[in-house]
Amino acid sequence: MSRKQKLTQTMIQYLKQDNQGSLNTRQVRLFSMNRIIDDLFAARIVPITWYALTTEHIKKLVSYWQNKGLKTATIMNYLVCLRYFLKKINHTIEGIDNQSLSLVKPRNNKRPEIHSDTILHAINEPIAYLLFALQSKFGLTLLESMFLVPAIHIHENELWITREISTNRKDRLIPIINEEQQLIITKLVTLTENKKSLHQQFGEHHLRLAYKFALSALKLSTQVSYRYLYAKSRFDHLCKNHSKSDAKKIVITETNINKTSPLWNTVHE
Secondary structure, rough: HHHHHHHHHHHHHHHOOOOOOOOOHHHHHHHHHHHHHHHHHHHOOOOOOHHHHOHHHHHHHHHHHHHHOOOOOHHHHHHHHHHHHHOOOOOOOOOOOOOOOOOOOOOOOOOOOOOHHHHHHHOOHHHHHHHHHHHHOOOOHHHHHHHHHHHHOOOOOOOEEEEOOOOOOOEEEEEOOHHHHHOOOHHHHHHHHOOOHHHHOOOOHHHHHHHHHHHOOOOOOOOOOOOOHEEEHHHHHHOOOOHHHHHHHHHHHHOOOOOOOOHHHHHHO
């Protein structure tokens, strides 16, 4: 039996018995490990057994992938599966984390440099206007904007985003501090008759269609969360009377973000 066949046999033996994760996750692991074995063979660096696999093997494999034009994100995904498998067979290899292998996923900055006031002025459709305004002027997510009920979630000087509609199921308060925000609230109350959400009033399909049509006309993507505009403007405003550290904490509290959120970078740049 060849080295490649031995590695494949051992890998299948362990992964077929492993029931951790969804079916799709397990299938991805199996596919990735087969790809890794194939590429170890193609790069002519197949170890005798998995326990003979070393840091040097991994470095050469990464170099092989890079020369083949694989994206860094793809390489990192393969390595996640490899590290999982090595942990399963109790084979520890030092120096195969992303940092040690100099693998850094390129930052995908999809957020366009725009001014919310300019966009709001250009949006004539009332539904699209409110969906964009609630993101850019209050820091809500698109879904939160759809499910906000004025009679429940709007108090005199603040929005109360309850866990029932909050994207991360946590309550938070957002202050209403200027006339522009008050105008947006007034338009929302009028359009929803105060007691309904936009979702209840119009339905999600209609909301998304109106939103997509309006943003497409302005060459803006509907895949971008525009709450970063609120985070930036709110941070700048707070810095006038607070330290940067305190301003960050306030914005983080008002938006309920954590380190895994794309919005995190906005308040840490």
